[in-house]
Amino acid sequence: MEKVYEPNKYEKDIYEKWMSSGYFNPDNLDLPEDALSYTIVLPPPNVTDKLHMGHASTVAIEDLLIRYHRLKGYRTLWIPGTDHAAIATQNVVEKRIYKESGKTRHDLGRDKFLQEVNSFALDTQTTILNQIKSLGASLDWSRLAFTLDEPRQKAVRKMFSDMYSQGVIYRGERVVNWCPRCQSTLADDEVEYKGQKAKLYTFKYSVDFPFAISTTRPETKLGDTAVAVNPKDERYKKYIGQTFELEFVGVKLKLKVIADNHVDKDFGTGALGVTPAHSLADWQMAQSQNLEMIKVISEEGKIRDGFFKYSGKNVKEAREEIVIELEKQGLMEKVEEIDNNLSICYRCDSPIEPLPSKQWFVSVDKKLPSLGNKSLKEKALEVVANKDIKIVPERFEKRYKDWMENLHDWCISRQIWFGHRIPVWYKEEEVYVGETAPKEEGWIQDEDTLDTWFSSGMWTFSTLGWPDNFENRKTGQLEKYHPTQVLETGYEIITLWVSRMIMMSLFSLQEIPFETVYLHGMVLDKNGKKMSKSKGNGIDPIEVIAKFGTDSARLSLLIGTTPGNDLRLDEEKIASYRNFVNKLWNISRYIIDVVGSDDLANIDFKKFSNSDKWIFYVFDKLIIEVSEDLDNYRFSAAGEKLRDFTWNDLADWYIEISKFEKAGQKREVLNYILENLLKLWHPFMPFVTEAIWQESGRTGFLMVNAWPIAKLISPENIDDFKESVKTVERLRNVIVKIREARSENKVDPAKKVEAVIYAHDKLKELEKEAELVKSLRTGISSLHVQKSGPALKGEIKAVFEDIEVYLIGAIDREKEKERIDKEINNLEKLISNTDRKLSNKEFVSKAPVNVVEAEKNKLETWKTELSKLKEQI
């Protein structure tokens, strides 16, 4: 073994060995028939780009869960895949083609364009999959899926036609968010807002209209069919219900004055022109008031025919002309600058144009007999409310609930080419919906494709063979692996994705898709900024892995973070974990070196020394606590405990003892601890642990070994062990005191220092351990254990419970006195505080018994210490 662990030398090789072992696939694991299954689907990364640190965090967390459960003997399955990310991917490719050749997708035509997108997607996918592999992900590659591959297409068509036949999917006209650049609709949550300054125009439609309205978009007023006012607004009360026919900048309008509570009396003139076709809010108003809808703006963002001289002009031009016209006619009353939020497309940042259009929808309110006459919305709310699905951290349940409750029907059609083509065919007035095209001639398929979340919403079961083996669930994969156990993803897509998965699984399988949703935070840069390519502040996982190794990168993503909270990451942090990985490597190197080929079989607890018992006790506690932490998604806590044990207890203390305490079972104990510590660490840092496992000559894969169980803490021997733990802890404190004393008194390291440990009654146990003290970097050259007072004349330097340590050597009396004074002061403060506490009757009567006991014990200890210190002065 090399002195320094070099990840690059091992990782690739180990990953290949894991893959060829076949153990990533649970079907190859040697498990009892009734082993519980544990399934996670990897949130499929978009094929738009290579992975970033956020993905690495996903992989680190999920692989941790998967490896932990695999070691615990679960039938563990983790399914890989990628997402075609319809609009996003199409956009990337369109932009690229345009940049390279100046051509649009329409120039290429549907087939040619799709070829280009597919080859791009395939390229990116290859990169992504390699990245995932280099992160050490133990995914079952035999089940690799793509949201747009053949099996998923089949599943999507089946889902669509099932939903259609149950009346959940319907076609309707509605005002939708339309991106004129992408030429597609956007879901509500795909719309982003940008703060900007806008001009608010206040004007009268014509001299025939009694009052003025305010708008930022005069051009849409060509399609107004009503003017809305607040019913409480005295100024306009008398007009409510009246209809005005008039000419607005050369276009005839028929306007009805209506009352609506949503109108703010204090904004503008308190009156608002209602444009049902080009505003979502207005459209809703129009629905309830039965207003006519006039379409003004086309899909290209231009004024439609029939609007006088404005027809054919784009929105901006038309606006300017109308403003000029209004001013010319003297109708403009005011133009002011206001702060305004512009709706923009989340992909291309173009301003959104609300437009009425024929679209396909998923009804979230339709009552379904298969769900006990509840709607998808109701059922999806119910499963989270009654904790069938738990969300970690819990606070996100509220966000889910709020969002779900306000959910409208989901528009699933998109006017783009890359994606699942809608399985609907038209022939004149007829409509056919099915999994395959009708046989007869003359049917034309819908041009649109489906929202990307429609296919990713089916991810938990479309990856498990649905619908093929649905009929025969008893033997199918779905029966074994669905519902999955955990969905682990970023909190930002709880609405976009998580909610859709829940609804779709409820619809088609009448069961939840997963039992727990674990949400991780975003990975930010060291200044707390989002990592982004344009800002160039991102940390590339592949670069980091090349520099520090996968295990260090994973540790830095797992430790020091809590669910749902963002994580600031910088290279310094990763470097510190690199140091730790190397530490573990060297610990192991040492142990392997001293242990040789000894096996574990001949550990005899009866031969244990105090330090053996102590390390076993601490280690068993560690096993229990780490398991508990992992079961409760406290990865960071588990990692910190492991690091603490590894570095402080094992390396700095037990191994040091083992070098000098020759008798007993040290080698066997070291071997035992190492073997099981590797198992505990494996889910966190799979590569180095597996590498050590192999280097130590162990057979088989650590990956499929068994999770350790605490074996010593049992009622019969617990007291015995506890006694040893106490002795060792005490000894540890003594040594700390000696070190302190040396350090504070600036004892010349070259000078020989003798010490005496004076134990009142624990002489026997201490004798063995005391031998160690002088070896343990204390700078003590000789040390004696005695029954009574110090035979050698020295200064008392350390007191701990019933042990006193005397150092003989160069001692600075002044400093020593200072130190003792300080300590006395401190103790007196503590004692008086505790005294006051204990004399408080309410504390004694109301605080728990063990708390009071602890306080009393503390007080006693301090008093003894104090009196000893005082004797010295």
Next chain:
RNA sequence: GGGUACAUAGCUCAGCUGGUUAGAGCACUUCGUUUACACCGAAGGGGUCCAGGGUUCGAAUCCUUGUGUACCCACCA
């Protein structure tokens, strides 16, 4: 406008249902090359737990108000 979270050492954060003298890592200071490891070892300094008020025998922890920060949702005519 509504909501959620966060505010603890110079920095990044732990601190579960209130209960030892509030912790860790990094950074810093001092000391040390002792054959697993200098990607190391030892010791140390550093905190009115954002502010005010309240509940309690007891508050970093619970309630309330305020301030600051981040994010989410809605509206923006």
